[in-house]
Amino acid sequence: MAQEIHSQYDSILILDFGSQYSHLITRRCRELNVYCEMLPCTQKIADLDWSPKGVILSGSPYSVYDDVAPRVDPAVFSMGVPVLGICYGLQEIAWNHGGSVDPHDHREYGHANVQVVKTGDAHMDALFEGLGSEATVWMSHGDQLSRLPNDFEVIGHTATAPYAAIAHKSKPFYGIQFHAEVTHTPCGPQLFENFIKVCGCRRDWTMETFIDKEVARIRELVGPRGRVIGAISGGVDSSVAARIMHEAIGERFHAVMVDNGVLRMDEAKQVHEMLSTHLGVNLTVVDASDLFLSRLADVEDPERKRKIIGNTFIEVFEKEAERLEAEAEAQEAAAAREGRAGETAGKYEFLLQGTLYPDVIESISFKGPSATIKTHHNVGGLLENMKLKLIEPLRELFKDEVRALGRLLGIPAHLVNRHPFPGPGLAIRILGPVTRPQVELLQKADKIYIEEIVRAGVYDEISQAFAVLLPVRAVGVQGDKRTYDQVIALRAAKTTDFMTATWYPFDYELLARISNRITNEVSGVNRVVLDVSSKPPATIEWL
Numbered sequence: 103m104a105q106e107i108h109s110q111y112d113s114i115l116i117l118d119f120g121s122q123y124s125h126l127i128t129r130r131c132r133e134l135n136v137y138c139e140m141l142p143c144t145q146k147i148a149d150l151d152w153s154p155k156g157v158i159l160s161g162s163p164y165s166v167y168d169d170v171a172p173r174v175d176p177a178v179f180s181m182g183v184p185v186l187g188i189c190y191g192l193q194e195i196a197w198n199h200g201g202s203v204d205p206h207d208h209r210e211y212g213h214a215n216v217q218v219v220k221t222g223d224a225h226m227d228a229l230f231e232g233l234g235s236e237a238t239v240w241m242s243h244g245d246q247l248s249r250l251p252n253d254f255e256v257i258g259h260t261a262t263a264p265y266a267a268i269a270h271k272s273k274p275f276y277g278i279q280f281h282a283e284v285t286h287t288p289c290g291p292q293l294f295e296n297f298i299k300v301c302g303c304r305r306d307w308t309m310e311t312f313i314d315k316e317v318a319r320i321r322e323l324v325g326p327r328g329r330v331i332g333a334i335s336g337g338v339d340s341s342v343a344a345r346i347m348h349e350a351i352g353e354r355f356h357a358v359m360v361d362n363g364v365l366r367m368d369e370a371k372q373v374h375e376m377l378s379t380h381l382g383v384n385l386t387v388v389d390a391s392d393l394f395l396s397r398l399a400d401v402e403d404p405e406r407k408r409k410i411i412g413n414t415f416i417e418v419f420e421k422e423a424e425r426l427e428a429e430a431e432a433q434e435a436a437a438a439r440e441g442r443a444g445e446t447a448g449k450y451e452f453l454l455q456g457t458l459y460p461d462v463i464e465s466i467s468f469k470g471p472s473a474t475i476k477t478h479h480n481v482g483g484l485l486e487n488m489k490l491k492l493i494e495p496l497r498e499l500f501k502d503e504v505r506a507l508g509r510l511l512g513i514p515a516h517l518v519n520r521h522p523f524p525g526p527g528l529a530i531r532i533l534g535p536v537t538r539p540q541v542e543l544l545q546k547a548d549k550i551y552i553e554e555i556v557r558a559g560v561y562d563e564i565s566q567a568f569a570v571l572l573p574v575r576a577v578g579v580q581g582d583k584r585t586y587d588q589v590i591a592l593r594a595a596k597t598t599d600f601m602t603a604t605w606y607p608f609d610y611e612l613l614a615r616i617s618n619r620i621t622n623e624v625s626g627v628n629r630v631v632l633d634v635s636s637k638p639p640a641t642i643e644w645l
Contacts, residue, residue: 117160119164123284131158156297157185158185189280216258233289241263247265345383388422500600560606566603
């Protein structure tokens, strides 16, 4: 899909050197209506099948002078497009142009004031165009330039960083020591907008244009008679994906929801009503809970859970596709007998999934700078011999873009704003073996939790809220008797892109109500705790 997008939109390439902020660079460009894509810093330019209008080099936890430091392909600087280096990216530009980088005894972490240097040259001054003589920025570095690279000039400095911003005298190469992508740098959006102008990018990346182009792409890919089977969980992502697929090919799309035994309480029933009644999507619910739970028995490792669930999902989908294919063949045979050959749809060749861009990013294992955080079931858990070809219309989108897309497609607000639910379901919210009694216990606790935050009017203030069943037991007193029961953890995260997150500061009275209801109404639980971890260092899900 990426290649089609690059043929339709001007794009910026972001090379990731392992910074925790790299994804934010992508978001800032997208917010300015410019499509961009993040790839590992090891990407060889000769292997790209598209031509970026500009390149941004991210920060990194490494030092450029280390033997194991990640290196950019030098071909980046001969592409003839603008290059912006951020923090480590600035140092990498300098390293490639004869500059020097050394550890500094005065490290800068937090806010700093950059004094903007106006050179009088429109080319070099372009990055800070529209900004004043001083800008508040966010620094996070221990190394810095000790010698300016060849043919570069200083365009910004701080009291302790004489080369806080640099520009090449004749080429569109820029470097900044600070992190313009974080919200702590107020001038960041203006700086990215200026770089986009230097790149000459059309700012036409919007969900309105995406719908039309994606619908057209799907129709061309599937053809006039092809059929698509949809992997539907009932979450925002798969629901939006199903709606756009229905928009593209109508009744030739058949949604299938697999009840894997680890859904939320009454999930299958609610999803069937939601998609069929509200969205007009043809949906079949397949109960495969016994199969999933039998394969998950005694499995505690989260990666094994994800792989098992991902593989089993595909197996069930392929069996359902075969059944639907048999029905389709029977319809074609009947049409032929009646002299209506060619009027019916063809074979089921494609599988729809609601994969998002953060799923893709977190499943990439960079060579050197970082490692895989976790395998997403819909990215890294597919069968190698899978018969169906994937269609992932949301693969290049962030969560907020998907919600905007859903609203444009007419999906009701209460569905669009529904909190995400992972494909592996409650299996990755049960920290231990997955059994039917454990699932039922967590379903009840989670239902109470969501009911109470909805009743309190804070559901829409939270990006994702859920309960987790911990693999420990604690002593309690219930009904004047000693108990030795299980522990529920409550997670509530606030985020805009699901790449970084903070915990939601609940009102204590609300927490007390939730805790009291869970311990009173859920047999087998005598203790409730609150997760107050941010992402990073934690992830939003526990497994």
